[in-house]
Every structure is written in structure tokens, then in C-alpha cells.
Amino acid sequence: MESGNESKGYVYCAHCDNVVSRSTFRRHERKRCSATSGSEIGQSQVTLYSSDSETSSSPVDEECVPEEPACVVQEETSGDAILDTEQSMDEAASDEAWHSETDSENDSVNRAKRKSVGDESTSSESESEEVWSGVLPEVLSRDIESAPPLPKSQQRQTSLQKVNSLVFWFVYFLLIWQATCHLSDNGLAWLLRFLVSWLKVFGVEISNEFFEKLLLSFPGSLCLVRQFLNLDRDNFNKFVVCPKCTKLYKYDSCLEIENNQQVAKKCCNTYYSRGRKKTCNATMLTRVTLQNGKTCFYPIKYYCANSIIEELEKFLLRNNFASNCELWRKRKVAEGLPADVYDGNLWKEFQTVNGTSFLEKPRNYGFMLNFDFFQPMKHRKDYSVGVFYLAILNLPRAERFKWENLIVMGIVPSLGQEPKNLNQFLEPAVDELKSQLKEIEERINSVELPCDIGRLPMRITSNSGSYTAEQWKNWTLIYSIFCLKGVLPEEHFRCWQTFVLACKYLCQSVISNTDLEIADGLILKFCKSVETLYGKRVITPNMHLHNHLKEVILDHGPVTSFWCFSFERFNGILGSTTTNKRSVELQLMRQFLISRQLKDMDLPEQYQDDFLHLCSPTGMVNADVKEDVSPLSWSVKHEFSNVATKAPLHGINWRNDSGVTVPSNYKPVHFDEDDAALLRDVYQIMYPESEIEMGSLGESIRKFGSLNIWSTTFGSKMQPRGIRSGKILASWPTDNGKDVLQETFCLSAGTVQYYFRHSVKVGDEHLTHHFACVKWYLPHRESTSLYGNPVRVCENRFYPGGPSSFMPVQRIFSRFASAELELEGQKHIAVVPVIRNVHL
Secondary structure, eight states, rough: OOOOOOGTTTETTTTTTEEEHHHHHHHHHHHHHHHHHHHHTOOOOOOOOOOOOOOOOOSOSSSOOOOOOOOOOOOOSSSSSSOOOHHHHHHHHHHHHHHHHHHHOOHHHHHHHHHHHHHHHHHHHTTSOOOTOOHHHHHHHHHHOOOOOOOOOOOOOOTHHHEEEEEHHHHHHHHHHHHHOOOHEEEHHHHHHHHHHHHHHHHHHHHHGGGGGOOOOOOSSHHHHHEEEEHOOOSSEEEEEOOOTTTTTTTTGGGGEEEEEEEEBOOOEEETTEEEEEEEBBBBBEEEOTTTSSSEEEEEEEEEEEOOOHHHHHHHSSTTTTHHHTTGGGGOOOOOOOOSSGHHHHHTTTTTTTOOOOOOOHHHHHHEEEEEEEOOOTEEEESOOEEEEEEEESSSSHHHHHHEEEEEEEEEOOSSSSSSSSSSHHHHHHHHHHHHHHHHHHHHEEEEEEEEOOOOOSSSHHHHGGHHHHHHHHHIIIIIHHHHHSOOHHHOOOOOOOHHHHHHHHHHOOOOOOHHHHHHHHHHHHHHHHHHOOGGGGHHHHHHHHHTHHHHHHOOOGGGTTSSSHHHHHHHHHSSSSOOOSSHHHOOOOOOOHHHHHHTTTOOTTHHHHHGGGGGGGGGGOOOOOOOOOOOHHHHHHHHHHHHTTTSSHHHHOOOTEEEOOOOOOOOEEEEEEHHHHHHHHHHHOOTSSSSGGGOOOOOEESSSOOOEHHHHHOOSSSGGGGGGEEEEEOBBOOOOSSOOOOOOOEEEEEEEEEEEEEEEEETTEEEEEEEEEEEEHHHHHHTTOOOOTTTEEEEEEEOOOOEEEGGGGEEEEEEEEEEEEEEEEEEEEEOOOOOOOOO
């Protein structure tokens, strides 16, 4: 029964024994009724679900909460309502706090009751180390406990079955898209909310005028302006400076993990003072708390170092800059009247260095280094920074000291006292000038790889120590011989070449006993060369284990059958999952299970042709070619794999194309008569026991831009994106480039123009074959000696056409990576073979 001061909207609550608001009274009455009904059927435990519209849901997890007991409470008295432990305590505390402000005439018993409830709530909060105000108990329990299985869905047959199928495909695609592109749940929820609103507006106010104009892109912030102009204001190296001893450190080396927490290191530089060795032990990083509450470490002192080589390269791109640097050679000055730096003894001494021409040769430069402190703030006399300036002495004096021609090599931070020496700050510049990594970078960037092989980072000077295992493999097998030729001394280069050749043998997917013996001998030769060149101390246990790889392969098979590159890729897939940085392992497992359930889900048959190919990652790039994994006999696969290396050609089973897979899309073309005549000659070589007539050849072909041989994709010029994968090695043309090489095996480099399927009648059989139309490069006269095995050099031009232009695809040996060269004023290409993949 309601009673109380109704004019003020208050009623008397028997549970609270006080006057409360109407909403609080109705909430308590509902819970009292649910508790009474529960006790009447003999239940001692009940599950409570709050229906109070004032209670907000947690923003942390918007997933549907399964109907399970969130909290079970024993009945205390028959007259009192059973309240959820967490929720009722909060509600009682909030109600009683409101009473304490509006009703000051409560008796001491009520005040004591409110105090006891408040103390209990306060003590529960003080026991926890962190406060997660937005997390509900059921959300936390789902992170810790296993949830009950979801009820099985019931198939409902309605008149809107087509509409339901369309909605299903749309939602299914969104989930596949989220799992593949690693989108967060909040991002997908945001997209769904926008789509719902957009569809409502689109359905009400559809009009063509909404699609007639597009907003012009305009950079609306400084960041967008820099992106628009391609300006990189952080293209310099940063070093942490010890404020006490000026030792330079990389930022990452100043942090360490202690007790699962990131902490800052102290300076570990050692020096001698009065004959005693001391450690600096100064603090270099300070702990800061960001606006979002995240803590990080910020350097107390920074040293900014600019690249001398990169700045000089930018200068040389200016008009007339390089020619101005050579004007000093034309000066004529009378003896005994020095007029510039070129007339001094020091400049004359550096014309040659150790018997080698230096300043005598063009494109060699001399610098003048200047260092000075200045005060960047006018009204502060206690803050000074130092700057290293470089002036290019090759320039005329009128241009030498212009601001646009100066290089700011580094900026030294403000220190408590002037440093005793500047050697620490000069080390980055000295290391850069001594290194030849810049030339290696240029060579790396000039290499064109097949599309499915990952490139190395653009800046090897800053990323070489952070290569992944896959990148180190690519560097060793593909890049290193081409990039290190002429950089390493010849004896050291030959030592490294031995190791690369051994790796090429060992990394074959199918390795013969002969190749294994060769690889074992090369590894032993490499280790002996390292010991001779660098001494016994550099021989590590890992190098000793190289000599036992032969036994490992004999026990376990080729290294490709048990190496760990695939698992590294799996780590990358899991690591790309978007998380909220809390209970990451739970989120990783949930995303993994969702992706598996989506993969195994029974899909409706309606609209499969329209949507199924889009609900997969391969559908995004229209890659419908998959490797054939049908259980062929070992002899069939082995026969196919041997076709590429067999010599002479007679006796080859050209009908075996078990490893070839072509895409479903093709272009039907009528075959040219001249090309048909060349193809007839090829057929005659393939089937010498039969007489191939022109009338036996099909008049049309199916052209393809790519095809697969086992798991390797071969592209062509017909498919612009796959042209880098269309550079192949095969033993097919003779020395003149026209005829077909039949008796011996000799690899030649070529570029595939397109692939095609053609039918021919041989005897009484109608046979179908796959060919590649190839243009073959002319080899250089010193093809294998310029760089050494396995790199060869070809001229950047092709043989004229002939029967060798058409080659059965079974004859393709492997792909190759290439790089353009200029030798004797002519353009050439370096050919670096890519290891052949054969899976039997």
C-alpha cells in the first residue's frame, strides 16, 4: 500500500522503512514479488534480471549476455526482498545518499544502517588495486569462466525467405571482412549504426542529385598538408643523451622489462677518475603520464643527427650545383698570393690519399666542420644548444656560406656544463661516412622480385638488425650476391658466395643425395674460409652445427618440410588481431574460434553464386587459382617435376600436366598462321614419331595472363600486375635464340608474353597442351663471370622470334629476380634465380 507525502512524489517503502521516491518504491516492489513467487515453488536460489530503465549497460562489451545466473543470493527473511548483491548495494547506497540530503529528520537507526552499507561498499572498493567502472560482473565472469553452449538455432520458414537470405549474406560478409581485415568490434558496430541510418535516409529521400557531385579533397590540417607535399620532417636520427657524461644511446636500448613492467635504464658508461673505474649511473629518461592515463618514458636530453649523404644527394639534384663544385679546377692564381682554401697546403695534400686520387677526381668533396653554442631563447641565458655545421669547400666562396648550401649535421642539447669533447656526437657522422650501406640500399631497391616474394625494408641502415627470418632468407638467397659484389673485398666475397651456394642446395624442396653431398662440402669450405679470414674466435657453435645439417636432412627430409617459416606467418596473423589491450589471450582465442566457425558454417544455397566468391580473402583480388591437392601417384608427380630438367628431350611424356592449374577466365583468340607454323615445329620436336600436319592444329587458342605450377604462380606481360612473376628460366632456346635446344641442358632467361591452351591431333588422339609465349634475353659474353654463380648477366634485348618462342609450360624451371645494369654504356640486367618449389 502506498502512503506518504504524495504532494512531493514520495511514498513509504516497507523494505527501506523510510519515505522514498516512486521509482525506487516500484523497483523494490517488483523484486519483492519476484522473491515471493520464487519461495512459493520451493526455490532457495533465484536469478535476477534488472528491468530498471535507469540502469546503463556496459560500454566495454556489447555482445549478447547468455541467460545464466549472474549472482545467486540466499533468502535472509521471508518479508524482505532478495536483491542482487552488487546492484542492490549500489542502489541502496545511492538511495540512502539521496535521503541524507533531502530528509534530515531520519532517526539514528536509519543513519547507522546507511553508514554500515556505505562502509561495506567502501571496503570492497579499497580492496581492489584497479577500478574498472565500466565493466559489469557478468562481463568479467565471461573472461574467467566458460560460458554455457548457445542454443541451437531453429530454421524458420517465412514468406520473407529471400529477404532473410540477402540479409544473411550481407551480415556474413561483414563478419568475414572483419576477421580478414582485423577490424575491432567497436569499428564494426560503428559501421552497422551508420549503415542503418544511411539506409533509412536513402529509402526516404533517394535522389540522383546526392550522387552528382563529390567533395574535392583539400588538406584541412598541417598533417594533411605535409602528406600532400610529401614532406617528412622527422627524417633524421634521434639519440638519447646522458646529461652527465654525454654518452649517446638508441631509445630502445634505454628500456628494459623488470617484473613484467617496463622501466628505464640508467647510463652504463664507464670512465676512470683518479685511477678508479666508475660507472656514470645517471638517469636518462623521465616517466610521464599522458592525457589518456597511459605512462611512457621521455628522454631528458635528445641529440638530433642529420644524414650527410642524404643532404649532399639533395644538393646534387639542384641545377648547376655539381658544375659549380668543379669550378675551382679552372682557377688561375699567381704564385705566392693565396686567395682561397684551394691555395693552402691542406687542400693540396688531399689531392691524393695513400696513393689513390681523391680531390683530383671529380665528384669528391671536402667539408669544413664548425661547432658553436647559441641561445635559442632571447630571455633565457641559462639555456644553450650546440650546432654542427658543414660547409662544402668545393663551392665558390660566393656560394659556400649561403644558408641553402649549408648542412646542419647535428644539434646538441643544452647541458649543465660544456662537454669535455665532442667525439660522442661525431660518432654517428663518422659511422655514416665510413659505411657503404647506402650503395647496398640502392642495389636492393633496384631488384625486381616476383609478386609473392616480400621485399626488404627501404632503409637497410636502420632496419638490417630488425629483419625477420623470411627477410634474412631472401637477403641471403636473392639479394646478397648482387648487392655485395664490389663492396666486399674479393676474398671475403668468395667466402660469402660459398655460403649462399650451400643454402641454395639446402633450401630445395626436393634434394638429391648428390646435391646434399655438394651442400655439405660447401658448408665445410665456408667454415674453413671464415676461420682463415677472421680467426678461430668467430667460429660459433651455430657454425659448427652447420656441418651436421646433412645428418638432420637424412633423418627428417628436406628443410622445407620442417622449417618454421609457416609458424612465423601464423604468429603474424594472430598478432594482427585488433584488441583493447585487456585479456589479450581471451580475445585472440575468441577471434580464432569465430573465424573457424565462419569457415565451417552451413551457408544457404540461395544467392551462393552472387555472394560466395566475395566472402573470402581470395575474392578480394579475384584469385580463383588454387593448388591442386588431389592424391596423385608419386610417379606421376615425379615424372612431371623431371620434365623441366630432362635432357635430351626425346622420351618426355608431354601429356602429363598434373602440376598445371589455369584460371577460369581466359581470352579466346584466333591463332595466326605464322605462329601456327612455328608451333607445328615445336609439336614435331615433342612428338618426333608422328607427322604433324598444319591441318591437325586447332585454329583458336585460349590465352591466359597467369597460371600455377604446383604452388608457384607465374605471371606474364598480358597481366600487368604479374609481369614481375613472368620472368622465367628454362632450358629451351639454342645459342641463336630461334631453334629449340634438344640434346643438352642450359638455362636461359626470358619474359613470358602470355600463356595459352591449344589442341592438336597426334595420330588418332586429340591432345591439349599448355604453352608459354616467351621472349628470350641475349646473354652477355661474360654472363657468369661478372658476378659469379648463381648470378648471370644478360643484355636488355631479345632474340628474334622462332620455334623457341613457344614452350610447353612443363619445361619452366623457375622464376628469377632482376636488376638493371649499365655496362660499357649498354643496358643489361642481372638475373638472380629464385629457388624452384616442387612438392611431391
